[in-house]
Amino acid sequence: MRTSEYCVFIQSIMFLLTALFGFILISITEATTNQIGKTVRISNVQPRRDTNGDILNAHDGAMYVVDGRYYLVGTAYEKCQGFTNCSSNIGDCGWQDNNFSLYSSTDLETWKLENGNLLPNRQHGGANFRPKLIYNDDNKEWVLWFNFQTPKPNIPGYYTVATSESIAGPYKIYQEQVNVSRALKGDFNLFKDDDGTAYIIYNSDINGHLCVACHIPPCDCGFQMSVEMLSPDYKSSTMENSGWIGAPTVEAPIMFKRQGIYYLLFDRLSCFGPQGSGSVVYTGSTPLGKYTAQNNINRYGPFRESQLSFIIVSAQQAYVTQIGELFIWIGDMWDSYVEPGTGRNVKAYDYQVWLPLQFDNTGNISKLVWQDEWLATLP
DSSP: OOHHHHHHHHHHHHHHHHHHHHHHHHHHHHHHHHHHOEEEEEESSSOOBBTTSOBOOOEEEEEEEETTEEEEEEEEOOSSOOOOSTTOOTTSTTOSSOEEEEEEESSSSSBEEEESOSSTTOOOSSEEEEEEEEEETTTTEEEEEEEEEOSSTTOOOEEEEEEESSTTOOOEEEEEEEOOSSSSEEEEEEEEOTTSOEEEEEEEETTSSOOOSTTSSSOOOOEEEEEEEEOTTSSSEEEEEOOOBSOSSEEEEEEEEETTEEEEEEEEOOTTOTTOOOOEEEEESSTTOOEEEEEETTBOSSOOTTOOOOBSSSOEEEEEEEETTEEEEEEEOTTOOBOTTTOOBOGGGOOEEEEEOOBOTTSOBOOOOOOSEEEEEEO
16 A cells, blocks of 8 residues: 555544544533533522513512423513502502513523413403412413402402413413302412313402402411312312311412422411511322411521511512422512612512422421522533
C-alpha cells in the first residue's frame, strides 16, 4: 500500500471512530438526562411572570400535570388594594364578576398565558373564586368547579360547575348551583382516585347559620370538613358523605393520595388574612375515612388539633401537586405584594409559595420549612 493511500485509510478509520464515539457519548448523555430529569429553580421571593413579562394572576387554584405540561389555574383578581378578611363586600377589590386564568409551562419556570377568561360572558354580579379542575376520561371533558358568592349580603354562596373539551377552555356553565349533602357550603377541593372515582372535600356550618368574620378568635363558626363522593360524570354529588372530620372553624382543604394513604389538609379560618393559616394533616386508608389527625405542618410547637400557635409560613394552602415522586404544597400569601413606588398592596400580584413536602418512612409529613428558593427535579 502506498504511503498516501495508507494515510487516507488511517484518516478514514479515525473519522469513523470519532463519529462512533460521539454517537455513544450522545446516547449516554441522553439516557442520563432522561433518568435524572431536568433540575429547575423554584423561587418564592421573585414574582412569577409569563412570556409577556406580566406577573401571574392566578390565586386559590391548583396546578395539574397533563401530558408532560404543567397547568396553573386560579382566580384573577384586580390590580387594587386587596381585602383581607371575611367581612369584605361584593364590589371590593376583585370581588365581583371576576374570572379565572390558566397558564401553562414545560418546566415550571417559563409560563404562557393560555386563557385569562375561562368563563366568557359570565356577569352574575357576585364573586367567583377557588377554581378546581378534574378530567373525566369517559366523557373526554374537563369539569370546572368553583365557589360563587352571591351579591346579596348574608345570602350563602354555592358551587357552580362548568365544562369544556379543552383544559384551556372556554368553559360553559353546566349547572349554576350544585347540591351537596350539607348546607352552607364553603371552601372545597377535588380529588380523583386511581380507579377514576372522584371526591369533593368541603366545609359547611354544622350550626346551620351563616357566620360572618369568624376568623378572629375566640369564635366558633361551626365550619367543619367532610368528604363526599361525586357522580361518575363529576358534575354532581352522590350524597355519600364521610361524616364530620376534625375540629370546627376550618377552611382551605386539600385531598391527595400517596402510597396508598389518603391525606386531608386544612386548618383554622384565615379569610384572605396576611397571617396565613396552619395545615393539620389527617390520614386514612379509604377516601371516606375514618381519618386520624397526625400533625400540623404549618404551626410551631407540639401538635394539638385545635392549636393556635404561631404559623411557620404566612400562607394559606390551596393545593398539593404531584410531579413524579415530588409533592408540592401550594399556598397563597395574601396581601403580600407591595407595588414599587407606591407602597400599596396589589391583590392581583400577591405571591404564591411552592414548597416540597417531606415524608418519613411511615408516611407522616414533616413541618414546612420556608425556602427562598429550592431545586426541583422534574421527570
